[in-house]
Amino acid sequence: MEYEVRTEGEQATEDLGEALGRRLFPGAVILLNGEMGAGKTVFARGVGRGLGVNVPIQSPTFSLLNAHSGRLPFYHFDLYRLNSEEELFELGLDEALDGEGVSLVEWAGKFADYFTMPALVIWITSDGSTGRQILFWAKTEPYQAILRELTTGGQVSANPGN
Numbered sequence: 001m002e003y004e005v006r007t008e009g010e011q012a013t014e015d016l017g018e019a020l021g022r023r024l025f026p027g028a029v030i031l032l033n034g035e036m037g038a039g040k041t042v043f044a045r046g047v048g049r050g051l052g053v054n055v056p057i058q059s060p061t062f063s064l065l066n067a068h069s070g071r072l073p074f075y076h077f078d079l080y081r082l083n084s085e086e087e088l089f090e091l092g093l094d095e096a097l098d099g100e101g102v103s104l105v106e107w108a109g110k111f112a113d114y115f116t117m118p119a120l121v122i123w124i125t126s127d128g129s130t131g132r133q134i135l136f137w138a139k140t141e142p143y144q145a146i147l148r149e150l151t152t153g154g155q156v157s158a159n160p161g162n
């Protein structure tokens with residue numbers, strides 16, 4: 001199931017992240033893709049807000065992992081600077097994914113072979129200076145149910161076989 005929505009401006013992207021964050025459950029995995037500057041961290045900040053994380057979320061690009069505690073633990077990863085799967089394990093990604101918190105991973109597509117677990121996959125692409133196309137893709141429940149809830153005002157397509 002796919003859901004595509006366009007946001008105009010940073011705030012709209014953060015609000016969309018927040019709407020998602022409010023609906024996430026223990027163990028949820030969010031895989032975020034898109035070029036540098038697409039808005040992944042802006043979206044992640046919104047997810048954190050939806051989870052009740054009230055510390056402003058910095059980009060973890062330099063720390064690779066920021067852990068926060070809200071309604072659920074929130075593990076925010078950024079794999080941009082990571083070069084090998086070995087480093088993934090050193091980061092504690094396995095523990096986060098298996099835990100009761102929400103794991104959100106920027107640049108997950110760099111390690112597509114590793115991220116085969118059920119997840120909500122998101123691609124953000126730039127569409128002008130303040131426009132962004134945000135594509136959500138969910139293959140399994142309960143992620144599909146969450147997408148159905150988010151669809152107000154957007155376009156949904158159900159792709160047989162996906």
Ligand SMILES: Nc1ncnc2c1ncn2[C@@H]1O[C@H](COP(=O)(O)OP(=O)(O)O)[C@@H](O)[C@H]1O
Nearest residue numbers: 008009010013036037038039040041042130132
């Ligand atoms: N619609 C939008 N959604 C998100 N960010 C936007 C949007 N329009 C402009 N921006 C800007 O794009 C940048 C996105 O930065 P960031 O979230 O750090 O990107 P990434 O984490 O993908 O590298 C910010 O400077 C933000 O203000």
Ligand SMILES: [Mg+2]
Nearest residue numbers: 040041059106
């Ligand atoms: Mg980022």
